[in-house]
Amino acid sequence: MKIMQKWIMAFILAALSITCLPHLINAEEQALDLQAIINEARTGSTIILPHGIYEGPILIEKTIHLKPRSGEEVAILNTSNQPAILIMADDVALTGLIIKDEQLKKQPTVLIQGDGVLLDQLHIHTGSFGIQMRKANHGQIQNTSIAWAGHVPERPVKLSDKGNGIDLYESNDNTFIGNTITSMHDGIYMENSDNNLIEENHFELLRYGVHCMYTKGTVIRNNVGNLNITGAMIMAARDVEVSNNTFTKQSENVNSQGILLFDAHGTSIVNNHVEGNRVGLYVEQSTMNHIKGNTMTANFIGIQLLDAENNAINSNQFIGNVASAEARNSVHNQLEGNYWDSFQGIDLDGDGRSEISYAINPFFQSLIKAKPGFQLFFQSPGMVFLEGLYQSQRQLWSVDASPLMEPSDQVRFIVPTQTLKHSAAVGAGLLSLAIYLIYLGVKRR
Amino acid sequence: MIQTVHIAIREIKLGFRNPWAYSFMGLFALFMLCLLMINAQGYVQGYSGITGTTLNLILYLLPLMSLLLGSFSLTAEKEDGSWELLSVYPLSTLSFIIGKYIGLAIVLLVIVSIGFGAAGILGYVAGSGFGLSTYVQLLTFSSTVALFFLAIAILLGTIAKNRWQSLTIAVAIWFFAIIGWPPLLIATLGFMPYPMIKPAVTLLTFLNPAELSRLFTVVKLGGGAILGPEYYEWIKWIRQPGGSFGFAAVVLVWIGSVIAAAQLVWERRRLRG
Structure with missing residues (x-):
């Protein structure tokens, strides 16, 4: 009986495979x-x-x-x-x-x-x-x-x-x-x-890793971009999600950046890691975007805001950038609880947030908009000094009302680290040579 | 030639018995170590926050050190009367000036080496420091800045009558070259027609050794893109190996002409008595 059943099953399976399964050639x-x-x-x-x-x-x-x-x-x-x-x-x-x-x-x-x-x-x-x-x-x-x-x-x-x-x-x-x-x-x-x-x-x-033009509802998640001109280029787009991406070393071109928003509205830029780029996050003529929990490390400029309004920029970390932030003509942005390593705050009530606000000085960006030739002065000692002097129309600056005192978690650096041994060896050589020369100089004949 | 060597050796011996040299050495070493301490990144490579800060702090400290040590050394010769003694010997002014320059250059480079040496070793011990190429780039930058401003110091020491005068002028030169440079250029070039600004800034940059060395180093550290599209061709050129030779040539011509000017002035004063 069992043998009979097996034969019937085999026959049915064979028939099925001929009639139902896609034809194999x-x-x-x-x-x-x-x-x-x-x-x-x-x-x-x-x-x-x-x-x-x-x-x-x-x-x-x-x-x-x-x-x-x-x-x-x-x-x-x-x-x-x-x-x-x-x-x-x-x-x-x-x-x-x-x-x-x-x-x-x-x-x-x-x-x-x-x-x-x-x-x-x-x-x-x-x-x-x-x-x-x-x-x-x-x-x-x-x-x-x-x-x-x-x-x-x-x-x-x-x-x-x-x-x-x-x-x-x-x-x-x-x-x-x-x-x-x-x-x-x-x-x-x-x-x-x-x-x-x-x-x-x-x-x-x-050129660009991901490039959105006139799109809605794009989701860009967990991608990795390296050595492009720009990692994610979000232009004329709405409701885009850019999250958990990593964009590194986009610094070769004069127009390089990690993530660029231009004419982008209602997008969320969340938990991205942007390292070693010319500009980490570049936001121009964009509104109503949520920029949260991103880490911008070792970029030339961490975040750059140009004519950007009504964006919420919270809980981001700006560490080891040459300039943490640059802004021009960007008002009504809600900046809160970001960590800026170039800023020394004071925390009086112990909630981990500074009572002094961090204001982004618009002087340099306004200057180079009018006269791009002066871009050569980026972060030169004299320019840093001059920015410190410039305080006019402070109410129109982009300001982080309560910056974090400490980075919120362990900062990670992705760009591969090598050994410090070599520079220590060169240093030791220099030091011994210098000490020998001093000895020769001070010893009496 | 042998006179130049003698003057240089004398200068080194004087330099290392000068308490000023040691206070500057201590200051420079201390601040190199401070930079390591504020650096939370661990390993640093290329143009980033900490290298930018280092560049600026070196620009604050080293030019002033070079200007003071160099110009004081020359005015001291005049004030202490040792030059009057030397000038009775058959010693050419050129040998004297070049000997002074070489001797002082070695003293300054020793100061820089002590600072960088300490930073290199302690950075390794503390696990936070510069990667080799960045380290060498910053060392080159410091040495170049020191050599540039030492040449200016030699000219300054030639012109100034005494230490006080050279101190005043040194501080003025330092202020305009380092801090007052962007405000000065922005204010004066602001009146020029737009297309003239970029060539004027480029030309004037060649006159300011601090700015020239800083920009060369920023480009070599990979930060050229931040200087903007206006200077794209320059950046491309400097990044090639040829850029380094070009920069070295500019350094030599620059220092050579300032030393030559110092020699001329000193010679005129010597002849006039």
Whole structure:
């Protein structure tokens, strides 16, 4: 009886797998013409590609899942001026492919025009845009790497030659998780695209890591940016969340900053760590933003406020910056309970907050707005002295009413520390040489 | 040549028996250690809060030290009558001035080395100090500032009649070069047409050794971007290795011409008796 049951079960399972499960095509016998394989595939099927180099461009007009056979390497090589892969259908999935598309051109390497597309573990080498999404919603791009691979003949590559890593236009509700984007123009560029989630990505050597233009409801969380011109560029955007990101060493360019808000309203900038940038957090012409719990360490300027009004700036820590804060023409901001290491407060009632307020002197910013040539005086001894003298219209300054006396938790520094041994060795050498010279000088013949 | 060496050795011996040298040495070492103590960061690399503060504090202290030690040494020769004795020997004014400069330079560099040496070792012990490249950059900065202002001090000691006069002028020079510089430039250049400001600031920066050394160091520490787009080409140039050679050439030309001027003035006075 038991044997009979087993046979029946096996028969049912076999029948189910033939009728219900997506159709599996073994592409091994086919030529390396991937387009032909896709054309022959049924909608909803999964195509498993064996090891090999397949020719682009590829057009996908039906829902399929494309992936390499387990453990094998599948590369798609495109030398045409068309996108290496153009996805026009919904719910297409691409997994584990290597895409080499090193031509300099206008068309992107992957162009997505369908909804619900999944790109997972792709490796894209591009001479154009990495991935473009046009009116593509509810998609997901994860664990994918995008790097610039284009060569411009007879001159070095300029930033303007490059396309964006991921470029969205009118594409909403997409998710980008765990991607690594390097040496492109912008990492993820969003225009007129709302409610996209950007999480745990890595951005390096780009112009802007994340760039929002005319977006609503973008969430930028747990990302890492290093050596870009700007980590997160939030422009003309509303209700953006930027939280728990780390942006370091964005200091090479005269326009570098960790996080930039321009014409941004109602965004929340929370618990980010911004270290070693030209300006940690740059806020211009932005209102109603919540800036809370961020750590700005070792930047040239911790926070810079220009024409920024009605923002709430609380519980941030400014440590080891050359200038903690600069501000110009920024009124009605609510600054409270931040820690400024350059400020010595007095705590009379023992609540951990200073009774003396910390006011941000607007002199330098106003000066260089009128005459940029004087920017050379940034934090020079004479300029610090002059700022101390300048006290006019104090009621219009940005003021932290109750700055913290101590940093709220252990300050962490991310930029790698090396040993102090070497400078100690040089110091010891200097010291012994100096003492020997003094000895020679004072000894009697 | 041998006369220059003799004068330099004499100057070193005088310098290290001068209580002023030791009080400055103590002051400089103490304040280098204070910088370590206010630094909570542990390891410091590049242009940051603590390096910016260090630059400024060195600019407050070292130029004044160099100006006073240097100019007093020369006016003392006049006041104590030792120059009158020396000038009966076949000693050229140039050998005398260069010998003085080299001797005093060694004294000042020893003072700087003591301060930096102590900071380097104690920083390692306390686990809070500068990384090697920043340390070397700041040491170069201090030495350059000391050498620059020592040249000015030599000229000043030549012109001034006695210690009091040189003290007054030294403090004035220090104030205008370090503290009064931005207010002075902002006030005077404010009247100029807009496109003239940047070239004027650039040109005048070459006349102020404190500002020149500070900017060179800020750029070399990686802080050039904060100086703004106006100076982008300069910053790019200074960051290359060629920038260091260019700066070294400027230092040599600068010190050379000030020493030459001092030599001329001293020679004129010697001939007139």
